[in-house]
Amino acid sequence: MAVTGFGEIAEQLRRATVLIHSGNRGSGSGIIWSSDGAIVTNAHVVRGSLARIQLWDNREFEATIASRDWRRDLAALRIAANNLPAASVADSSQIRPGEPVIAIGNPLGFVGALTTGVIRAVGPLRGIGSQPWVQAGVRLAPGNSGGPLADARGRVIGVNTMAAGGLALAIPSNAVRDFLAGNAPDAWLGVRVHPVRIPRGTSRGGAFGLVLLEVEQGSPAASASLLPGDILLGTEEKRFVSVGDLADTLEGRHPRLVRFEFLRGNYQSIRRVAVRLGDQVVSRSGIAA
Numbered sequence: 001m002a003v004t005g006f007g008e009i010a011e012q013l014r015r016a017t018v019l020i021h022s023g024n025r026g027s028g029s030g031i032i033w034s035s036d037g038a039i040v041t042n043a044h045v046v047r048g049s050l051a052r053i054q055l056w057d058n059r060e061f062e063a064t065i066a067s068r069d070w071r072r073d074l075a076a077l078r079i080a081a082n083n084l085p086a087a088s089v090a091d092s093s094q095i096r097p098g099e100p101v102i103a104i105g106n107p108l109g110f111v112g113a114l115t116t117g118v119i120r121a122v123g124p125l126r127g128i129g130s131q132p133w134v135q136a137g138v139r140l141a142p143g144n145s146g147g148p149l150a151d152a153r154g155r156v157i158g159v160n161t162m163a164a165g166g167l168a169l170a171i172p173s174n175a176v177r178d179f180l181a182g183n184a185p186d187a188w189l190g191v192r193v194h195p196v197r198i199p200r201g202t203s204r205g206g207a208f209g210l211v212l213l214e215v216e217q218g219s220p221a222a223s224a225s226l227l228p229g230d231i232l233l234g235t236e237e238k239r240f241v242s243v244g245d246l247a248d249t250l251e252g253r254h255p256r257l258v259r260f261e262f263l264r265g266n267y268q269s270i271r272r273v274a275v276r277l278g279d280q281v282v283s284r285s286g287i288a289a
Contacts, residue, residue: 009154010102014112016087016156017104017147019054020063020077022046029105029147030077031156033180035086039077040176041146042161043068046075053079056112067179070188071247072131072171073161074179087148090155092134092172097121103138103160103168105147115139120167128244132175134158138168187250187277190219195243196231202267208241209233209263224260224275231263233270254278 018030020041028045030053032038039053051063061079068075099119107113117138125133134149140163149158149170158170192214198207209231215221234240235249236259249258255278262271 009152010104010114012085013087013102013104013148013150013154014114015056015085017056017106017112019106019111020045020146021052021054022050023048027106027109027143028145029143029160031146031148031159032084032086033076033089033176035082035084037079037081037084038066038180039063039079040159040180041075041077042159042171043070043073043075045146046077051077053077054111055081056085067182069179071250072175072179074159074171074176076180087150088153088155089173089177090151090153090157092122092157092174095119095122095134095151095157100152101136101138101157102150102152102154103136103140103144103147104150105140105144105160107141107143109143113144117168122172125164125167125169128164128169128242131244131247132172133161134170134172136168136170137166139163140168144168187252187254187256188220189246189250189275189277190216190221191226193232193243193246198231198233198263199267203263203270204233207233207239210240210243210246220275220277224273226260226262226273226275227264229264231267233261233263235260236272250277252278 016032020028020030030039030041033040053061053063063077063079066076066078097119103115117136121135123132144160147160148156149160150156157173160170191212193210196211198204198209212230259274
């Protein structure tokens with residue numbers, strides 16, 4: 001990708017990218033969103049209420065988690081620092097397929113690693129829900145999550161989140177702005193999930209499900225006695241066919257009772273449980289809800 005002043009553009013973007021340590025789960029990346037200490041990353045990068053941030057000049061700060069939104073997999077952090085090299089942010093509605101992009105992050109312990117590619121598409125991806133993604137031909141690895149995807153001028157157009165089908169998927173910058181503005185927070189369930197197919201020979205064998213990898217203590221899921229290893233099949237009204245269906249179920253903060261169907265133990269019988277959502281305003285963590 002031949003761009004005039006590319007070295008300077010890349011260096012500015014590196015300085016606006018931070019290394020995030022959270023608990024004992026490795027590290028991730030984040031973006032300095034404003035010079036007064038606001039940082040954006042993925043919700044799945046940070047756990048609990050605190051994280052440790054390392055800047056490009058090796059200074060370290062303790063960060064507090066200001067807010068999380070699992071549906072959009074975003075978290076806002078804050079550190080006690082000023083005059084930081086904040087990223088420039090672009091309007092993600094203006095990007096088009098074929099445009100060159102830059103990704104910065106900290107994959108596999110390599111701090112400030114850069115990779116380039118092009119935009120392949122912008123919009124939802126089949127099997128991952130209805131939310132739009134900036135889809136780019138860029139190679140991501142563990143540790144890239146939460147870092148910037150930028151245009152050729154170094155302006156952030158998305159937050160790198162995961163890889164799927166050989167593409168890097170980034171949350172559009174406009175969705176990040178909506179999140180930071182406090183628009184449409186969602187209910188919290190308090191689980192970490194992974195998509196699976198139900199084992200053959202059991203109830204609903206071959207069907208799609210979401211196995212609970214973790215259930216956060218004190219969460220609505222824990223209060224309803226859901227356990228790690230349970231497989232969510234859906235609600236009484238709708239069967240899940242993607243991770244996005246769970247996110248759709250959690251959409252909105254209003255209090256309500258949701259009846260989930262799930263499998264446990266030998267997975268032979270379908271169980272049902274009522275979970276109260278929308279009552280607690282607490283920090284959320286996990287991979288999916």
